[in-house]
Amino acid sequence: MTFTISPPPHVKSRESVKSVMWGTVAALIPVSLAAIYLFGLPALMVILASVIAAVVTEVIIYWAASQPITAGDGNAVLIGLLLALILPPDIPIWIPIAGSVFAIAVAKYIFGGTGTLIFHPALIGFAFLLAAWPTLLSTASTPHLGSFSDLFLETGAGRLIEVSPALVLLGGAFVLYKRYVDRRVAISATILLIPSMLILGMGWQLPYILTGGFFLGLIFLAADPVTSPVTKRGRLVYGIVLVVLILIQLHFNAYFTGMCFAILLMNAFGPFIDKNTVPTPIGGR
Amino acid sequence: MPTRVTLCEAQEASALKIATIKTPDQVIIPLQQHAGAVCNSLVSVGDIVSAGQLIGDGESRIHSSVSGEVTAVSELPHPTGKNVPSVVINTHEGAEKEIEPEELSTGKLRHIIREAGIIEPNGLSTLRTKAEIDTIIINGTNTDDLSSNAALMLDYPAEIVYSLKALMELVGAKKAFIVIELNSEALQVMRTETIPDRNIKVIATPMYYPPGTEDVLVKNVAKKKVPRGSTPEDRGVLVSSIAAMKAIYDAVHGIPMIKKVITVAGAVGSPRNVLVDIGTPIGHVIEECGGCNGTPAKIIVNGAISGTAQYTDQVPVIKTTTGILVQTEKDVNREPPAPCINCAWCVDACPIGLMPHLLYGYADSAEFDRCADLYIDDCIECGLCAYICPSKLPIVQMIRYGKHGIAEAEMEDLS
Numbered sequence: 044m045t046f047t048i049s050p051p052p053h054v055k056s057r058e059s060v061k062s063v064m065w066g067t068v069a070a071l072i073p074v075s076l077a078a079i080y081l082f083g084l085p086a087l088m089v090i091l092a093s094v095i096a097a098v099v100t101e102v103i104i105y106w107a108a109s110q111p112i113t114a115g116d117g118n119a120v121l122i123g124l125l126l127a128l129i130l131p132p133d134i135p136i137w138i139p140i141a142g143s144v145f146a147i148a149v150a151k152y153i154f155g156g157t158g159t160l161i162f163h164p165a166l167i168g169f170a171f172l173l174a175a176w177p178t179l180l181s182t183a184s185t186p187h188l189g190s191f192s193d194l195f196l197e198t199g200a201g202r203l204i205e206v207s208p209a210l211v212l213l214g215g216a217f218v219l220y221k222r223y224v225d226r227r228v229a230i231s232a233t234i235l236l237i238p239s240m241l242i243l244g245m246g247w248q249l250p251y252i253l254t255g256g257f258f259l260g261l262i263f264l265a266a267d268p269v270t271s272p273v274t275k276r277g278r279l280v281y282g283i284v285l286v287v288l289i290l291i292q293l294h295f296n297a298y299f300t301g302m303c304f305a306i307l308l309m310n311a312f313g314p315f316i317d318k319n320t321v322p323t324p325i326g327g328r
Numbered sequence: 329m330p331t332r333v334t335l336c337e338a339q340e341a342s343a344l345k346i347a348t349i350k351t352p353d354q355v356i357i358p359l360q361q362h363a364g365a366v367c368n369s370l371v372s373v374g375d376i377v378s379a380g381q382l383i384g385d386g387e388s389r390i391h392s393s394v395s396g397e398v399t400a401v402s403e404l405p406h407p408t409g410k411n412v413p414s415v416v417i418n419t420h421e422g423a424e425k426e427i428e429p430e431e432l433s434t435g436k437l438r439h440i441i442r443e444a445g446i447i448e449p450n451g452l453s454t455l456r457t458k459a460e461i462d463t464i465i466i467n468g469t470n471t472d473d474l475s476s477n478a479a480l481m482l483d484y485p486a487e488i489v490y491s492l493k494a495l496m497e498l499v500g501a502k503k504a505f506i507v508i509e510l511n512s513e514a515l516q517v518m519r520t521e522t523i524p525d526r527n528i529k530v531i532a533t534p535m536y537y538p539p540g541t542e543d544v545l546v547k548n549v550a551k552k553k554v555p556r557g558s559t560p561e562d563r564g565v566l567v568s569s570i571a572a573m574k575a576i577y578d579a580v581h582g583i584p585m586i587k588k589v590i591t592v593a594g595a596v597g598s599p600r601n602v603l604v605d606i607g608t609p610i611g612h613v614i615e616e617c618g619g620c621n622g623t624p625a626k627i628i629v630n631g632a633i634s635g636t637a638q639y640t641d642q643v644p645v646i647k648t649t650t651g652i653l654v655q656t657e658k659d660v661n662r663e664p665p666a667p668c669i670n671c672a673w674c675v676d677a678c679p680i681g682l683m684p685h686l687l688y689g690y691a692d693s694a695e696f697d698r699c700a701d702l703y704i705d706d707c708i709e710c711g712l713c714a715y716i717c718p719s720k721l722p723i724v725q726m727i728r729y730g731k732h733g734i735a736e737a738e739m740e741d742l743s
Contacts, residue, residue: 047626047660048409048637050725052711053653058718060666116666158667158719225672268671273683275675322681324556324706325547 063223064117067263070214071124074255077210078203081196082132086203090127093139097123100147118157122146125165125263128204129256131182138179142168162310163270166303173300202299204255211255215262227275229266231282239286251298260302270310277320285309344479344513346589346601349616351419355394355607356644358406358414362388363451366413371398380584383415388453389445393586393605394419405643407629409636437498444579446572447647454572461499462564463550466492466573468508469533474591474631474651477570479601481514484574485521491576492528499566503527505549510534542567544679556706591651595621604645610652611641626655633711666719674713674723680706684713688723691730696737699730
């Protein structure tokens with residue numbers, strides 16, 4: 044009789060890279076549906092174009108480099124979906140395609156693929172589009188100025204993600220519960236951001252950060268497992284410094300792009316924070 | 329972060345009861361059942377031995393668990409995966425060797441523990457040093473969901489407390505703690521049993537794996553830190569186990585460590601706790617517990633997270649065995665590893681506070697000095713990081729490789 048032998052452990056948790064990635068995609072489905080409901084066909088076109096372009100780019104690149112094609116793990120779909128959600132709906136269809144191709148080809152593949160990349164690919168794609176075609180990316184409207192944004196269906200939304208803060212939070216609660224995104228980053232940043240804005244006299248900007256875009260940024264983009272630090276202390280530091288950067292960006296920049304650049308800048312600090320917060324084992328040195 | 333590892337269905341109360349099994353026709357007693365050098369055999373082929381007779385001596389002592397005839401002394405498979413010199417005994421009916429119950433006195437107990445060959449589940453002797461001990465911690469938690477500790481406490485509460493008191497008197501410890509999981513049925517039994525003793529405390533811990541790590545227990549229970557390179561004993565804390573307490577009680581009453589309560593779990597007819605003679609082949613134990621349900625794909629000694637998968641079911645139960653787990657093909661995880669995604673779940677899970685994913689990466693690229701900088705030697709190989717890893721990386725295996733690499737480099741430096 045033959046038995047399998049392998050190193051321990053002989054049981055493994057059910058979570059896998061696939062379940063993490065597809066689970067995060069699933070958490071974004073409700074808000075995507077709400078966006079399609081509010082914006083109609085253009086929103087659907089943007090999402091489809093972005094996701095399909097991301098997957099096709101990944102397959103082609105990994106095939107050309109004769110590396111195992113990992114498009115099935117959902118990472119490309121997630122990047123494409125996140126990029127689509129932070130774009131306005133009334134843009135030419137080639138815009139999300141260009142963004143997705145750049146995100147996968149440059150921000151993901153060149154930086155070594157999932158796990159080793161430094162900057163969030165969806166944000167890199169967004170930054171690339173913003174630098175290349177700034178005029179095409181301006182939103183037709185912004186969430187209501189001066190009043191708290193509508194939690195359920197935001198009719199003044201300019202981007203797909205802004206349609207419903209409640210649905211983003213719903214998905215966010217799911218991924219935080221399942222730990223598909225980092226709890227420490229997301230919660231420390233969210234908790235710290237609101238009081239510090241009030242203290243700094245930026246209270247009039249408060250409605251902005253209660254939009255879906257901000258919740259997406261803090262929960263899905265900043266707390267993304269790949270780009271955020273890994274040490275326990277490091278993740279808290281990351282969340283706190285991120286809030287400082289967001290506050291600075293909010294002062295000088297448009298609210299949503301400001302947050303995106305704050306996260307991108309913070310991504311660069313991730314490895315540095317990790318290196319300086321190596322934990323000591325419980326016994327001490 | 330407490331992580332609960334669930335691997336088999338909730339153990340029924342009836343399964344907790346310790347059952348006895350038929351003595352096998354042949355036992356294989358390895359001459360190395362402890363962490364240390366192989367013992368010398370005191371018997372040769374053709375000798376007639378009786379149960380309880382000393383057959384191996386050296387760093388530890390090994391006794392025959394059955395009465396019978398020695399048919400071979402040769403290298404045979406051992407649960408750790410290597411071949412170890414073992415004594416094979418064909419059993420025949422014989423009266424158990426009578427050993428005079430010795431009078432218990434503090435001076436003698438230390439002698440008895442050595443004479444009876446009592447070995448903790450981690451392979452070390454119960455009393456290793458003569459360091460001053462002020463606290464004793466008894467680990468009554470269920471490693472890897474194996475319930476043999478709970479079963480022992482339910483069946484022999486008085487015996488365990490008796491040994492603990494004797495041990496406290498011997499080393500001069502002022503207090504003792506028995507650590508039991510919150511949901512364990514043994515909790516109430518042990519609480520009742522220790523009511524008269526004010527200096528013995530029963531502590532309930534939440535259910536999480538690995539509960540029985542020495543350093544973690546010492547930190548949480550005795551509130552003392554064990555720095556690198558020292559043992560809990562250096563800090564005046566002795567960590568022992570329920571199994572050792574039962575063995576001490578038996579030893580005081582003249583029976584050396586020749587039997588062991590183990591948990592048989594997984595895909596077997598009736599999963600339960602059984603009292604097994606040391607040296608019984610695990611195939612025989614599984615047979616006695618109702619055999620395998622379906623074709624066994626993997627047989628694991630000592631639990632699903634940190635146990636060793638066996639290539640044959642002819643390996644014997646030894647003093648450090650706590651359980652046998654049988655897995656069928658559907659339980660075996662064959663998912664290929666994916667790249668690390670930096671999710672930091674392993675960092676959250678590590679009970680020691682290491683960075684397993686970095687150790688994996690550095691060991692993988694043979695950067696052993698970097699592994700050493702990240703305290704790779706502190707790793708207790710509990711396997712929690714590899715359990716939780718969504719990328720299914722063989723982290724424990726790679727950390728072992730890293731430790732091995734460091735040890736080799738040090739050997740080269742010496743020569």
